[in-house]
Amino acid sequence: LMVWLRRCTHYLFIVVVAVNSTLLTINAGDYIFYTDWAWTSFVVFSISQTLMLTVGACYYLTFTGVPGTATYHALIMTVYTWIAKGAWFALGYPYDLIVTPVWLPSAMLLDLAYWATKKNKHSLILFGGVLVGMSLPLFNMVNLITVADPLETAFKYPRPTLPPYMTPIEPQVGKFYNSPVALGAGAGAVLACTFAALGCKLTTWTYRWMAA
Secondary structure, three states, rough: OOOHHHHHHHHHHHHHHHHHHHHHHHHHHHHHOOOOOHHHHHHHHHHHHHHHHHHHHHHHHHOOHHHHHHHHHHHHHHHHHOOOOOHHHHHOOOOOOOHHHHHHHHHHHHHHHHHOOOHHHHHHHHHHHHHHHHHHHHHHHHHHHOOOOOHHHHHOOOOOOHHHOOOOOOOOHHHHOOOOOHHHHHHHHHHHHHHHHHHHHHHHHHHHHOOO
């Protein structure tokens, strides 16, 4: 019974992380509409997607103990997002399916760190976290490049009203040295280690909770 309950808990966590990652990505595409906010949003969304990928993938990795499951987790996120984006695209919302697999190479690096250090959890947190944090903003820029031109899209799909928190502000020229990838990678390299540690801790909590 305990094994069955533990497995159910495990799969529930995976579904929750994957679904939330999907929702996060759907909303993350919105930054193409607001050119003044684009770089700031890019950094924020790069970090938030790093969080969703790293927590879920590390949880999956340490729960199963099988290198390769991080990539499998990224694949789940990818398929879920393809389905969701397909639905939005059918409604006339401008999304390209090609942008989604940007998680896969970062997840592969996580698997590599786990496998190369003979399943050392602390190496996974430190090396894997840094690798994901630094790589995902780079791959996420591919996301931005493959999406249709922001101005063209904005005219094609006009937004009649803006919520107060998304009202465009004057762009800060030169802020962050004009490099959102570098800023996202720098912040991600630090934060992703914490995210990875949280993912590993979820496994511990799951076992302890089920064993109680």
